[in-house]
Amino acid sequence: MEETLKKRIKELEEELQRKEKCSVREKISEMSAEVVDSNPYSRLMALKRMGIVNNYEKIRDFTVAVVGVGGVGSVTAEMLTRCGIGKLILFDYDKVEMANMNRLFFQPHQAGLSKVEAAALTLNAINPDVVIDTYNYNITTIDNFSNFMETIRTGSLTQGPVDLVLSCVDNFEARMAINAACNELGQTWFESGVSENAVSGHIQLLVPGVSACFACAPPLVVASKIDERTLKKEGVCAASLPTTMGIVAGFLVQNVLKKLLGFGEVSWYLGYNALEDFFPRMQMKPNTNCDDSFCRQRQLERPPPTPPPTPASAEPQEVLHDDNEWGISLEDEDAGDQSAYGGGDIKGLVEGVRTAYSVPQPSDNTSDVVQESEISLEELMAQMKSI
């Protein structure tokens, strides 16, 4: 009898061990380009042979902070993990819910876990070579914000500043917190966002002192004294789609790879309008009267711009913009699509983007205020800031 019981225990233990063990592979000390089925890096190292990237292995030196591990942030973290990034630092304070299952990444059995904890478990199973730190808190409270700043400043693999901060949050307050931290630290970051109707999104590169910061455009939410939280009505939830979230995460990580590994052209702003498959690109220069004193300080520290080396250069062309009533300089990188933004004055530009990003089709009456209000204030802010 005792023997039978002991045998059963052994069987069960082995079965459990198998289930635990099979989810994690061994660490790999050096990236290899060897073309064998067992090498998880062969298709990435092939980017060198294809002439796309000079030194792919360098990806292991970089640290990226992802703030917000929701529809965009979780896929962003997974893509960077599969690419073999050196270190990821994840910030979120939400729990996984069944209502998140319409986006990629989280699975039903993770419902109830904290998002950062669940994400770290999955990412570690996918690629144990990536160092993953998690912070299960809201970065906008005073104590957490100072810890967030310190983590950004010292969180890299060599205890220096992280290489990039990626904003994947869903609210204005958190974006402003990231913006304030990055301006003070002179930290380059990417912003991302998806509209509440789920059919548009964008990514944006912010280099303190060089590009407009998130506070450079007049903060309408602040100016009009609207508390964003009162906009969220009881029983009303935003729409979301795995497609739009996945595409925005893809754009974000692709531009992160281009920036870190030095290939291709990094977009300053790349928008996505799913209804029309329309992709606006543009650039916004900083506001010399920005409310954020660190933004103004970073602008003063910026060396004077050098003229572009050749007229056909892919570098931003400093001569294209006009000044406007807000003191913000605008550049439209896609000259062929000027008309889409209303011809150049900032009112026209904002309305153009409103049209492109709001629910109605081009044939609808887009001047209708009720229709325009279907795009969230937060998203409208993001769109206005980014043009």
Place this chain on the structure above:
Amino acid sequence: MEETLKKRIKELEEELQRKEKCSVREKISEMSAEVVDSNPYSRLMALKRMGIVNNYEKIRDFTVAVVGVGGVGSVTAEMLTRCGIGKLILFDYDKVEMANMNRLFFQPHQAGLSKVEAAALTLNAINPDVVIDTYNYNITTIDNFSNFMETIRTGSLTQGPVDLVLSCVDNFEARMAINAACNELGQTWFESGVSENAVSGHIQLLVPGVSACFACAPPLVVASKIDERTLKKEGVCAASLPTTMGIVAGFLVQNVLKKLLGFGEVSWYLGYNALEDFFPRMQMKPNTNCDDSFCRQRQLERPPPTPPPTPASAEPQEVLHDDNEWGISLEDEDAGDQSAYGGGDIKGLVEGVRTAYSVPQPSDNTSDVVQESEISLEELMAQMKSI
């Protein structure tokens, strides 16, 4: 002693049961828009309240066949599963390898399983409401091809034809097989592809008799009698990135949703050039001299085109194209980007796309034959066909 052993057995059994059970949720008989954390469909049903989709629940009636469950196909299947598609039919004959871990979806513990089997397990855990059929075979052999045709013809939830076929394969032969089947059956399908240098891709809608089919443009591989398999050198593998694959899957499923649920504008062809964040859109009409007799037959069955209702209509404009030496009519939907395709003649168009899709930057010498050969013949074919 016996008590202790029995207690240990109970513990282990419970632990195992927890591990098995937690991976699947209960089925949901009807999609609800109720905004509670436990509802996996709340964010999708919100598309109705946001004015994007009239009848989201209809998604449960549709059947989509996904041919190829690799970097694009697996993410495509996951997105459709999370959207709550009625039925998915998956075709593939590969096994999961560690070398696939640089793309989304598959995880290390699935290495060695067949791709369709591993995918079905994961997808069922994510959303058990989706009916998933799998075919673990190569569609290009004679027997399998006839089974493939039959499955497309009778595979829907009501034993009729599937609603869409999605080509997510990585070779010319399989694309031609899907093309032949869809022309014969009059089956609408989407093609997708990612270049071997990992930094460009495309999706394309093919409606037999209405748009160019995959055989309408001269099949260079056939014409030049090159066996594609001899192009794959020993020890050389293509590069791939989770970003590009995820973006192409996102474009594909977004256009599938637009087509099935009737919102927005479906793209005939949407390209993605990651190095420049450039997105060509265009349309190609069928070749009246196409080698595929079923393509010619479908063209004859097509009702004569009606003039567009208004000049500003989003419908394809039948007047924009020029005939050319191949008898193929071309339309460039993005008039502002004409110059990118070399000004209009088909040689220029092909070269323009070659430039955009090949490894070298615009400033490099793109007429260098060695550089051009770095883009796969198969991908070049796909690009040539799609302009």
